[in-house]
Amino acid sequence: MISKIKEKNPLIHNITNYVTVNGVANALISLGASPVMADSEFEVSDIVSISNALVINIGTLNERVLKSMIKAGIRANELGLPVVLDPVGAGASLYRTQAVFELLKSIKFSLIRLNISEAKTLINQTSTTNGVDASQSDLNADLSSAISVAKNISEKFNTITVISGKSDIITNGKNIAICDNGHEMMSKITGSGCMLSAVLGAFMCVGDTFETAVHGVSAYGICGERAFDKLGDNGNATYATLLIDELAFVSDDDVVKFGKIRHI
């Protein structure tokens, strides 16, 4: 599937935050896709129309951009394009939570990628939050309850759900996979979640399925492992750079050989 991305070079329209946007763009290029960032309501319909997927990330949401997200998402649905949602910080403010539900009401998402605190917010469970990061109490919950949350999201919103964490959970409501690739350092940089969401947008362009999502999550996790192998005595900013670098090198064979995927 990675080879197909490189062959197809899909154009990924990102309406995203200004914190991690540069990494998101380079991650997509590294993988073999092309990024385009455009958030004016006057052009998102045009940009979606030439794109192969849309990725919506609410990391630094505001009224102007929310309007553009809805417009772009509706157009992408009309065109039958994959649409990915990263509901960054859902639950951290009433505004974000309401915006997420407005997006979910207006747009059919192919895939939603989030952390466990955001995930609990989406199914109206009480969650605590550490801003855009999952709270420690939510992270401490056992895997089976997190799987149940993921399944609920998939059922409620008819979507593939990816909950990132120590173990990543991928489900379409019926099939469930746990992926243990990745490295703790991924939680010590800004943007590792945002980049995965965008990368999964590229994967969705070569097959809008549960299997593709599992493959993508595992490939990204392998990159996280390899970036750590190369890190030496450097810190998180270097790690962020190396993580993006690795996306250019990871292959479908690597996922077969080094993927740590359990189907349950």
Add this chain to the structure above:
Amino acid sequence: MISKIKEKNPLIHNITNYVTVNGVANALISLGASPVMADSEFEVSDIVSISNALVINIGTLNERVLKSMIKAGIRANELGLPVVLDPVGAGASLYRTQAVFELLKSIKFSLIRLNISEAKTLINQTSTTNGVDASQSDLNADLSSAISVAKNISEKFNTITVISGKSDIITNGKNIAICDNGHEMMSKITGSGCMLSAVLGAFMCVGDTFETAVHGVSAYGICGERAFDKLGDNGNATYATLLIDELAFVSDDDVVKFGKIRHI
């Protein structure tokens, strides 16, 4: 105090510019804090309420965000949270200067970090400016006049003042420290000031005092020295990455051993 930051993992709400925001986020993570960036007027009150400090940086100011800054600052004051101001480019345009005075009128800041040209603007002294950098003529002024500017700011606005430069000045109006840690390369990257302001926001979470500010400025300067030691024949973009990396490694012991702090 660094160990306390790592223990407490404070959430730092940044309303900041889009130029250096990624470095600011990674610098906070590196140090052991958590960043959250949110600038919609519809959510800043909520985000402040779950945060441990607020950092306001006017690097790419506009009307929408200025409104959010004031709202967030007032809420942070109500909650008794530390609030840091980085008045980037004050004096470079009438708009920025007026905005800074509006912020200072509406919000009580725990700490203001700035360069000497911005500092002179805050006490209505004539200053020249090189945009967001201090002007050469202001930089050439002797240390004692810069100290006097810093003291004036602290007295006028009842705040800790940190003026960054070849020698950093820290004062609360009564106590004065000069810190000679740091490296010239810090002035050859974008964001070294913005990152220090955010880092000091994290330090304020473990003690809202002059001593904590001095400790933080020195720790950051030590990171700047060590980043240079590792730089080899690389240039400023690599240096920026290494500087953020070092924030993960610097310790309270390092400040005791390698701090170049003079109390005067």
Add this chain to the structure above:
Amino acid sequence: MISKIKEKNPLIHNITNYVTVNGVANALISLGASPVMADSEFEVSDIVSISNALVINIGTLNERVLKSMIKAGIRANELGLPVVLDPVGAGASLYRTQAVFELLKSIKFSLIRLNISEAKTLINQTSTTNGVDASQSDLNADLSSAISVAKNISEKFNTITVISGKSDIITNGKNIAICDNGHEMMSKITGSGCMLSAVLGAFMCVGDTFETAVHGVSAYGICGERAFDKLGDNGNATYATLLIDELAFVSDDDVVKFGKIRHI
């Protein structure tokens, strides 16, 4: 001319996108210029007035910023400052195309830097687009037709035109140069075009001429070659960092020795 930039340390006002803005700022510092980013309509006139050049980049355009671009450009023209345009994604949406023509109608540009798809849009030729990247079909066009496009832009808008590609084309409508410096990796990172546009803004401050533009394009290409030489087995994110680093080291002598410039 590079030595003159380092001597003069020109202040470059950028109204630019939030994707590549950090690299743009560090690239300018690396070269010896100072960046200032400011996009509020309430301050752009002030900021232009203290600057040595203005660079307008429409990568993430919106209504608020477009107004500021026009205001800043008109003021820069009044002051006789060099103004550079990077019409990112012209042709990718009607909104961007119309915005570019509005900018071209309101402002006299010293230099326009773009890719071949954007260039064809500017002279009303049919072009396809890959978002903010040139389309493969446009890239496959022969060099002579691309030169003709560049000449047309220079004649129509009375400007220096730089079309980036495998071979870069520089023309003022009369003189034409082809520059073969650079490396394929430059097309595998986000921001290499944006950074060149800003860098050329700095070059325009030391001589607003065809020759300066050729020199600048070649110097930047040499940086691209050297960044690749240092890349080892790393990928695109590391490459982006190294490219900015090299801008600090490239000299006028290097351009004389290693420039691959053909005048035709």
